Amino acid sequence: MQKMNDDLEKIKSRFAEEYQSFIDVGKGWHQIIINLDKALSKLDPNYKIYQIKEKFGGLRYYCSSDNNKLAREIISEAEKVADKTCENCGKSGKLVTNNGWYYTCCVDCSSPESKLAGGIGFRSDDN
Numbered sequence: 001m002q003k004m005n006d007d008l009e010k011i012k013s014r015f016a017e018e019y020q021s022f023i024d025v026g027k028g029w030h031q032i033i034i035n036l037d038k039a040l041s042k043l044d045p046n047y048k049i050y051q052i053k054e055k056f057g058g059l060r061y062y063c064s065s066d067n068n069k070l071a072r073e074i075i076s077e078a079e080k081v082a083d084k085t086c087e088n089c090g091k092s093g094k095l096v097t098n099n100g101w102y103y104t105c106c107v108d109c110s111s112p113e114s115k116l117a118g119g120i121g122f123r124s125d126d127n
């Protein structure tokens with residue numbers, strides 16, 4: 001877990017100055033972002049991140065490598081992986097909707113008992 005936090009801190013240090021260095025996705029996607037950052041930093045060690053967020057249940061990763069064709073392919077591959085990964089816990093998941101909210105999550109996290117319903121408590125955990 002410590003390793004993952006170190007990796008996330010490294011990613012946060014990569015944000016462009018005028019943007020908030022905030023990884024706005026659930027912890028289930030953190031490993032995807034770490035892998036993505038590693039791949040992108042091989043192409044351009046000095047690339048800058050603008051925004052990492054979830055939109056309509058999908059991962060969005062905006063960075064200075066957006067105009068690089070290979071980088072765009074790497075990002076879209078990671079977004080596809082996120083489409084099938086629970087944003088809450090990292091297990092295999094799919095897109096679900098609830099009261100106009102979209103989540104990609106697994107069966108457990110989309111159960112009525114889950115705090116995910118309606119977004120209540122969705123990101124109130126330790127990330």
Ligand SMILES: [Zn+2]
Pocket residue numbers: 086087088089090091093105106107108109110
């Ligand atoms: Zn889950």
